[in-house]
Amino acid sequence: MGIPTVVIVLARCSRRRQGFALRLEEQGAGRWFADWAFAVAEARASREGYDQGEIAGRFDFADTYPGCPHCEAGGIFRCGACGKVSCWDGRQQPVTCAWCDRAAPLKGAIERLHAGGDR
Numbered sequence: 308m309g310i311p312t313v314v315i316v317l318a319r320c321s322r323r324r325q326g327f328a329l330r331l332e333e334q335g336a337g338r339w340f341a342d343w344a345f346a347v348a349e350a351r352a353s354r355e356g357y358d359q360g361e362i363a364g365r366f367d368f369a370d371t372y373p374g375c376p377h378c379e380a381g382g383i384f385r386c387g388a389c390g391k392v393s394c395w396d397g398r399q400q401p402v403t404c405a406w407c408d409r410a411a412p413l414k415g416a417i418e419r420l421h422a423g424g425d426r
């Protein structure tokens with residue numbers, strides 16, 4: 308086993324419209340598990356380059372995932388219009404993107420995410 312790949316994905320709370328970061332770890336090729344989330348100021352997040360790269364594969368939540376740090380929602384969705392990530396409570400449909408305000412029904416699994424290195 309090599310050193311696991313860890314990346315950070317920037318997200319925004321659907322209710323409070325505040326930024327947070329998800330930590331994802333790759334366990335096997337293209338199998339990503341979100342195992343931590345923490346509140347982050349978006350100005351700092353863009354300095355850190357959290358949205359510079361992209362990861363692809365299958366995404367799941369580890370048992371340790373604490374939920375959105377602002378509203379405790381346990382899920383996320385990726386907007387089909389702007390490609391950014393917002394928290395999701397697992398019930399709300401259609402969902403409204405916390406970044407671009409586009410409302411759309413959720414469909415399919417997340418296949419790729421903008422991500423940056425964990426420094």
Ligand SMILES: [Zn+2]
Pocket residue numbers: 319320321322323375376377378379380394395
């Ligand atoms: Zn939230």
Ligand SMILES: [Zn+2]
Pocket residue numbers: 386387388389390391404405406407408409
């Ligand atoms: Zn959007």
